[in-house]
Amino acid sequence: MIDKQIQQKAKELLESGDVTMVIGWGAGSAPFKTTPVFVEKPEDAQKLVWNPACTNNLAVYLPQVAKKAKVAIVAKPCDSRSIVTLIQENQVPRENLVIIGLPCSGIVDDAALRKADIKLAEVQSLEWEGDSVAVTTTGGKVSVPISDAVREGCKSCDTRVPVVSDVTFGEAPAASPSTVEPMDGSFEERRAYWAEQFDRCIRCYACRQACPGCYCAKCFADRNDVKWTNKKAVAGESWMFQMGRAMHLAGRCVGCGECERACPMEIPLMKLNREVQRHVTELFDFTPGMDIDVSPVLGDFDPGDPDPNGH
Amino acid sequence: MIEETTEQTNTETWKPTILGILCNWCSYAGADLAGSSRMKHPANMRIVRVPCSGRVNPLFILKGFQMGFDGVMVLGCHPGDCHYAKGNYFARRRIMLIRELLQSMGIEPERFHFEWVSASEGARFAEVVTEMTANIEKIGPFCGVDCSRTPSAF
Numbered sequence: 001m002i003d004k005q006i007q008q009k010a011k012e013l014l015e016s017g018d019v020t021m022v023i024g025w026g027a028g029s030a031p032f033k034t035t036p037v038f039v040e041k042p043e044d045a046q047k048l049v050w051n052p053a054c055t056n057n058l059a060v061y062l063p064q065v066a067k068k069a070k071v072a073i074v075a076k077p078c079d080s081r082s083i084v085t086l087i088q089e090n091q092v093p094r095e096n097l098v099i100i101g102l103p104c105s106g107i108v109d110d111a112a113l114r115k116a117d118i119k120l121a122e123v124q125s126l127e128w129e130g131d132s133v134a135v136t137t138t139g140g141k142v143s144v145p146i147s148d149a150v151r152e153g154c155k156s157c158d159t160r161v162p163v164v165s166d167v168t169f170g171e172a173p174a175a176s177p178s179t180v181e182p183m184d185g186s187f188e189e190r191r192a193y194w195a196e197q198f199d200r201c202i203r204c205y206a207c208r209q210a211c212p213g214c215y216c217a218k219c220f221a222d223r224n225d226v227k228w229t230n231k232k233a234v235a236g237e238s239w240m241f242q243m244g245r246a247m248h249l250a251g252r253c254v255g256c257g258e259c260e261r262a263c264p265m266e267i268p269l270m271k272l273n274r275e276v277q278r279h280v281t282e283l284f285d286f287t288p289g290m291d292i293d294v295s296p297v298l299g300d301f302d303p304g305d306p307d308p309n310g311h
Numbered sequence: 312m313i314e315e316t317t318e319q320t321n322t323e324t325w326k327p328t329i330l331g332i333l334c335n336w337c338s339y340a341g342a343d344l345a346g347s348s349r350m351k352h353p354a355n356m357r358i359v360r361v362p363c364s365g366r367v368n369p370l371f372i373l374k375g376f377q378m379g380f381d382g383v384m385v386l387g388c389h390p391g392d393c394h395y396a397k398g399n400y401f402a403r404r405r406i407m408l409i410r411e412l413l414q415s416m417g418i419e420p421e422r423f424h425f426e427w428v429s430a431s432e433g434a435r436f437a438e439v440v441t442e443m444t445a446n447i448e449k450i451g452p453f454c455g456v457d458c459s460r461t462p463s464a465f
Contacts (some may be wrong), residue, residue, distance in 0.1 A: 088446055102324055145457070162414075182415070183415045185417075186419065187414070187417045187419045188417065189417070190415065190416060190417030191416065191417030191418065191454070191456070191458055192417070192458055193417070194417060194458075195455075195456065195457045195458045199457065209324075209342040216341050220370065228370055228374065232461075234457060235336055235456075235457035235458075235459070236377050236455060236456050236459070237377075239377060239456040239457060240377045240456075242371060243373045243412075244369075244370050246372070246412070247369040247373070247405075247408075247409060247412070250412075251408075254461070267327055273374055275412070275415045276408075276412055279411040279412060279415070280408065281406055282411075283408060283411065285402065297404065298404055298405055298408070299401075300404075301397065301400035301403065301404055302400075303390065303391075304402065305390065305400070305403055306403075306407050307390065307403065307407075307409070308406075308407065308410075308425045308426055308427070309426075309427065310401075
């Protein structure tokens with residue numbers, strides 16, 4: 001139903017010549033997967049889909065394609081927040097974008113489906129149905145509560161409606177309060193925990209590539225003139241990369257969770273990103289990606305900001 | 312310097328090595344004043360002079376810890392006194408954030424110090440360095456961000 005509306009809108013936009021490309025999700029290599037599609041011909045608009053497997057944050061492509069040409073993009077609420085950050089940071093002009101916004105109830109997590117005793121190979125289709133995700137398998141239809149089927153970040157998502165859009169299709173589900181617990185354990189335990197996590201990092205930079213916030217032409221991790229990280233496969237070097245990345249995304253990470261999904265080593269990157277955001281909220285009362293007209297939090301200041309001397 | 316730190320680890324002679332990133336116009340001049348006034352303070356700090364605390368890239372601080380420094384200190388001009396008008400205001404947001412984040416990652420609050428020291432505060436400079444050195448001596452050597460205490464070559 002919403003699929004059809006998206007396809008119709010994309011077709012109209014391409015036929016009228018208003019946009020040169022529509023970025024959206026298309027059917028992937030399996031029914032529980034989707035893949036980014038770049039539609040340039042009106043007749044290809046039928047490739048576009050919308051279902052609980054539309055995980056990619058498509059805003060990641062915008063700095064490459066939308067700087068000079070007008071494009072349309074299909075965006076979930078978290079993607080729309082990434083788009084806002086990109087506009088704030090002058091990476092894409094708002095007038096070059098047609099945003100097709102889609103309210104979202106949460107994106108399914110493969111691991112969570114497996115935990116719900118669903119064999120991914122048997123999945124035929126996925127769709128939201130009220131408070132659950134309806135999974136059609138070769139053996140019949142199974143209903144999994146949304147709270148058991150979606151990704152960790154989607155469970156406590158307070159942005160269920162795109163914050164910026166030109167047209168919106170679908171109904172808005174209720175927002176869940178977003179709460180983040182501080183890191184537990186003593187300092188030694190925390191240090192050991194992260195050393196262990198980052199020890200697994202193979203520095204494939206998939207997290208960086210999946211992230212719409214990481215658009216630097218030359219990443220600090222790739223620089224040779226200042227060697228922030230060397231190529232040694234040791235936890236300390238990975239720590240440097242991951243911490244540098246976390247700081248670069250501070251006050252900019254919208255929590256879409258794509259870095260964590262892209263990570264082949266299952267490093268809990270969102271735990272780190274959420275912790276940074278918790279501090280940003282506590283110190284500066286700032287939520288990234290909500291308003292095009294405000295400056296990024298670390299690119300601005302207020303004389304009354306928290307001070308090391310506490311005044 | 313770093314090799315020296317490593318060798319000293321867990322011996323009785325261990326003294327903390329602190330990386331000090333100082334603003335040229337206030338804190339570095341403050342350190343100078345402490346010296347020319349012959350004030351006593353521990354000589355555990357290795358100073359990097361930067362044009363402004365606004366120059367302090369959070370990566371400097373992270374790199375310091377990754378290289379195995381026992382502590383990192385960032386000193387700048389008091390708010391309102393920046394030579395470049397607002398560099399320290401920008402620095403304040405970034406550094407307050409990284410200060411919190413380092414604790415979340417398991418680096419003790421004693422190991423990172425952020426403070427305003429003006430060019431006339433030579434005594435304050437000596438006091439800050441003495442205090443930080445004493446605090447780090449209390450908690451002992453830093454085991455490294457990977458908990459192995461083998462700082463990699465820069």
